[in-house]
Amino acid sequence: MxxxxxxxxxxxxxxxxxxxxxxxxxxxxxxxxxxxxxxxxxxxxxxxxxxxxxxxxxxxxxxFCLKEINDTLEKIGNLHATLVDVHLEKIQVSDMGLVGLSKCLSLDTLHIVKTAECSNVGLNLIAENCRMLRKLHVDGWRTNRIGDDGLISVVKHCINLQELALIGIYLTSSSL
Structure with missing residues (x-):
């Protein structure tokens, strides 16, 4: 290689x-x-x-697109602060990985698909720090770890959001 x-x-x-x-x-x-x-x-x-x-x-x-691999993303923000488009699918990434991604202040597009260990905590950090976010796709895989708190944070902090796709996310009327 x-x-x-x-x-x-x-x-x-x-x-x-x-x-x-x-x-x-x-x-x-x-x-x-x-x-x-x-x-x-x-x-x-x-x-x-x-x-x-x-x-x-x-x-x-x-x-950056990662699919079906086990990887540590905690350092990713330090290495790739200029990232604008990240797709994470079927990988073992937790909120610690999202902490690393939250250092990518220019992040424009984020897909979190079937990453069972991600929760409101990680999504809150992304929303608070990645305020340039325009596209967010979250497939919570019905794990009930991402819900009202995460969505409320996204709506509050990501004022440039143009595209939001939510799959397998448990929301109530408070976030909607």
Whole structure:
């Protein structure tokens, strides 16, 4: 994967699915492609020690999609403060991961899909810090962890919100 990065320095978009080279392989490419803007990683199967973060070698990424992988996002805001578009689907991310994402003050679009450990706490932090948010999609997977408190915070803080999709979220008349 390092050779791909060495020979494709002008790479703008990297999309990997069902690969066995793991996070180290992804990072070997992105650390050499400083103009990389879009990174989409789905179903990585390689070994992962929990210490490395996907995409830790670049600061130019503005679109980030993670699907069906286990990853730590606590450091993501420090590494990618310029992120504007993040899609998280079927990954083990908790409110601590959303704490990291809440450092991405330019965040425009966020998809939290089937991430069972996310709750109102994490969504509140996103809403309070990512005030540029225009698109928010939340699939709570009927876990009852995201509800009125999270939605009220989004409405209160994200005044630029134009698109809101809520699936499997338990709301009452107080938030609606």
């Amino acid at each position: 390092a050779a791909v990065g060495e020979n494709c320095k002008a790479l703008k978009k990297l999309s990997c699915a069902s690969c066995v080279f793991g996070i180290k392989g992804i990072n070997a490419v992105v650390s050499r492609c400083q103009g990389l803007e879009e990174l989409s990683v789905k179903r990585l199967h390689g070994a992962h020690d929990g210490k490395e973060v996907v995409g830790s070698g670049t600061t130019s990424v503005t679109f």
